[in-house]
Amino acid sequence: MQMKKAMVISMIAAALSATAVTPVLAQSASAMQAVQIGSKTFVVNANPVAIRTITNAGVTLASVRDIVNAIGATLHINKDGTVVVKFGQNTVKLKAASKTITVNGVAASLQHPAKVVSYTTFIEPAAFVKALGGTYSADAESASITTIELLAGAEYAVWINSSKLLVSNTNETGREDYLVDAATGKYELLLTSSDTSDLIVSPDGMSVAYSDANGAVYTIDLSTKKSVQVSTDSSIKNELQWSQDGSSLFFLQGDKSSVIAKLKLADGTVSKVLEDKVDYKANLEVSADGTKFAYYVLKQPKVTADSSKEVELDDVAIDATGTEPQIYYYDSAVAGNKPVQLTKDANDKVFLELAADGSKVNYVSVSADDASVGQLVSVDNTGSSSTTVFADKDVYQLVQGGSKLYLLTADGDSTNAIYEIDSSTGASKLITTVSDSVSELIVSGNANFAALLDGQLAVSVNGKWKNITN
Known part of the structure; x- marks a missing residue:
């Protein structure tokens, strides 16, 4: 009995002694329990990743190790507790409870110190990702991390399929064409060329076609990146257009684009x-069945020189009367048929779009009157019926996406608007407003949206615009 009692007293004394002599450890354990570790889904290079988080002093901190694992960086902890993270050319060092990190040997400040909870270091995600050379964005609903190097600039872009775009940029020696992932911005060079036409994407998104200065035509298989010359014909070929079945290419032939x-x-x-x-x-447009065509005819201005004056004076008169573009329609399936002139007015006409069935042509009409606005106009393929479909706001651009038409229009002092037009009824619906720096709207057949703004390409993701080039 005495031995058992002594053992109990000894155990109680040991416990009290531990509590008395280790107040710091007890306080740390209490603090660790007070901070709750949660989890939040971050979109890391377009992939959803669960990352542990804590809230400290009202600020969300994220697990250093989880971010490191998500982006493929390396992590090492020195004997003094310094956390060393390496990613690409960047080395970041940090310590718990410190408001300073070093990036490639240069000190940088944190607004909130890193914190260790349950042997895991947590840090401000925005500052940490920036230090590693990535970009971080967050709102009340989501957070995203991007560490992929983006293509510099975008002059021209077109959807290949719902997940990839073709982006082109020119330089001193010619043009470079890239394949760009719509979700991540990851890119790869497809073609470097000079004196070639724009690449035209096939309807199935499997290949592109182009012609060179000698009239030769090439196609590139987008899965293998293999280029094949498909024609040795040396005639000049302008405005290549794929047939819907992908078996043929239509084009305007000759130095004056006289022949289809x-x-x-x-x-x-x-x-x-x-x-x-x-x-x-x-502006050649081809119907889905490859038999109907719409195009502009452009007349050259009349140039008159005064024969009484010296040639060196270069004194000429230019008369542009009657040179406004006019729209023509041609049905090749009708034997002996001739092109039909659909318009005769003096307005300028841009963004020509032929309906898939060839029944009508849509375009933007712009009057020479400075006070007028661009209007969406539809004319049937006989030229007998013309309708102003949209004139509520100044129309900057018309683009066709599947069975719908989309307009980029003026909106406010600092915004533009995107409207969807039902091509059968003409009913309009406001899709969204965008910055007035948006200069071009790019829409796929499945209504995926992209836009060029200030020399950068952005895609619409859940109603928000995300840059995929710099």
Whole structure:
């Protein structure tokens, strides 16, 4: 009995002694229990990742190790407790309870000190990601981390499919074409060229086509990146357009774009679709069945020189009367058919779009009157019926996406607007407003949205714009 009693007393004394001599450890344990570790889904390079978080003094801190693992960085802890993280060319060092981190040997300040909870270091995610060379953004609903190097600039872009875009930039030696992932901005060089036409994406998104200065036509398989010459015909080929089934290319032939021609990819043969001796056709549009065509005819201004004056004076008069573009329609399926002139007015006409079935043509009409606004106009393929579809706001751009039409319009002092137009009824619906720095709207057949703004390409993700080039 005495031995058992002594053992109990000894155990109680040991416990009291531990409590009395280790107040710091007891306080740390209490503090660790007071801070609750949670989890939040971060979008890391377009992939959802669960990252542990804590809230300290009203600020959300994220697990250093979880972020390191998510982006593929390396982590090492020195004997003195310094956490060393390496990612690419960047080395970041930090310590718990410190409001200073070093980035490649240079000190940087944190607004809130790093904190250790349950042997895990937590830090301000924005400052940490920036120190590693990435970008961080967050709102009340989500947080995202991007560490992929983005392409510098974007001059031209078109959707290849719902997940990838073709982006082109020019330089001193020619043009570079890239494939850019719509979710992450990751890019790869597809083609470096000079004196070539723009790359035209096939309807199935599997290949692109282009012509060179000698008239040769090439296609590139986007899965293998293999380029193949499909024609040796040396005629000038302007405005290549794919047939819907991907078997042919249509184009305007000749230095004056006088002929509508067709190139069969299977054997490289070229045939004439329309040769009416009318020069300066432009903006070729082809129906889904490949038999109906819409295009502009541009007349050259009349230039008159005064024969009484010396040639060196270069004194000429230019008369542009009647040179406004006019829209023509041609149905090649009707034997002996001739092109039909659909418009005759003096307004400028831009952004020509032919309906898939060839039943009508949509375009933006712009009057020379400075007070007027760009209007969406639709004309049937006989030219007998013309309708102003949208004139509520100044229309800057018209683009077709699947069965819908989309407009980029003026809106306010610092914003533009995007409208969806039902091409069958003409009913309009406001989709969203955007910055007035948006200069071009890019829409896929599945209504994926992208835009060019201030030389950068952005895509719409859940109603928010995300830059995928710098």
